[in-house]
Amino acid sequence: MAKSLVDYIEELPVFSDSTNSFSLLDLVKGLIERIKPNLSSNTIVVPILQTFNVLLEADSLRRLSDKPQGVER
Numbered sequence: 680m681a682k683s684l685v686d687y688i689e690e691l692p693v694f695s696d697s698t699n700s701f702s703l704l705d706l707v708k709g710l711i712e713r714i715k716p717n718l719s720s721n722t723i724v725v726p727i728l729q730t731f732n733v734l735l736e737a738d739s740l741r742r743l744s745d746k747p748q749g750v751e752r
Contacts, residue, residue: 684730685737693742704748707740 688703695702710727717723734740744750 681733681737684733685739688734688737688739693746694748703740703742704746707743 688706691701691703691706693703695705710730714724714727731740
């Protein structure tokens, strides 16, 4: 499952535009927004952190560092 997620992430554009309605930045933003109100819920936070771990190990988030908004996230 991790490989499929990484493959999907690699295909996403960094930012949304008129032809792409979902981007890598949207994904990261959505995951972070899920964590914020649920910090005390391990059933939500732990899987999201594991998702970030998979993406970081695969270096799938490196493209975010090319843009200021990506670095901020």
